Amino acid sequence: MTFPAHQGFxxxxxxxxxxxxxxxxxxxxAALPDLVDGLxxxxxxxxxxGLGHSLLGVALLGLPLGLLVRHLVCRTARRLTPVKxxxxxxxxxxxxxxxxxxxxxxxxxxxxxxxxxxxxHLLFDLVSHGHFxxxxxxxxxxxxxxxxxxxxxxxxxxxxKPEGRxxxxxxxxxxxxxxxxxxxxxxxxxxxxxAGKQ
Numbered sequence: 234m235t236f237p238a239h240q241g242f243x244x245x246x247x248x249x250x251x252x253x254x255x256x257x258x259x260x261x262x263a264a265l266p267d268l269v270d271g272l273x274x275x276x277x278x279x280x281x282x283g284l285g286h287s288l289l290g291v292a293l294l295g296l297p298l299g300l301l302v303r304h305l306v307c308r309t310a311r312r313l314t315p316v317k318x319x320x321x322x323x324x325x326x327x328x329x330x331x332x333x334x335x336x337x338x339x340x341x342x343x344x345x346x347x348x349x350x351x352x353x354h355l356l357f358d359l360v361s362h363g364h365f366x367x368x369x370x371x372x373x374x375x376x377x378x379x380x381x382x383x384x385x386x387x388x389x390x391x392x393x394k395p396e397g398r399x400x401x402x403x404x405x406x407x408x409x410x411x412x413x414x415x416x417x418x419x420x421x422x423x424x425x426x427x428a429g430k431q
Contacts, residue, residue: 238414239263239354245417246349255338255346257310261303262350265295266358268302286358287369291351299347310334319429325422357414361407378403 243259269285284290310333316323338346355367363382366374376383381402388397398404 236264237418238411239267239350239357241414241416241418242357243350243353248421253342254349255336255342256332257303257307257336258299258338258343258346259350260333261299261306262295262347263354264302265291265299265347265351266354268298269294272298282358282362282364282366282374284369286355286366288355288367289370291348291355295351296344296347299351300343303343303347307333307336310336319426321423321426324426324429325419328422328425357410361403361410363403 240260240263243254243263247254247256247259266282266286269290270283271280271285273283273285274280285295310330313330315327315330359365359367359377363376363378364374365372365377383403384401385399387400389400390397
């Protein structure tokens, strides 16, 4: 669930200040907390926010993993060929691959972009999830919003989650922020595709 919303919220940074941020590192950084907790979740047998969503986890596990993943993403992007279709998804795909192929920056820029992307993810999750896991392992994940924020309106059954997904205020905010993040990421490709159709 880390793509495209988390990448969308860091997209304005590389568009506004392209010399200060590196696209691939920002995008990978925006996925790091979920990547770390996903790998930990495979080992422990269940997923959820944990060490990967803490400042310690980002620094000790996320940044080294991010350097590796960024390298693999850029290397893979260089081997991809543009999609010939003239549709919106092809336009979005081609512009995304082109941004990754041309991604370059000093090691400082790459590490800083990874860190900024990861911190943007933590801020997004703080609002959309409503728990504060940043100080794990010293402080357990705590609820920081009023009780009504965690109200349950209904449960959405999911095949991979027997207890279902709780739907309430925080889940609604998560959906709205996800849609906004996806729009921030894909809006330029949408405009380019619409301009090409006219």
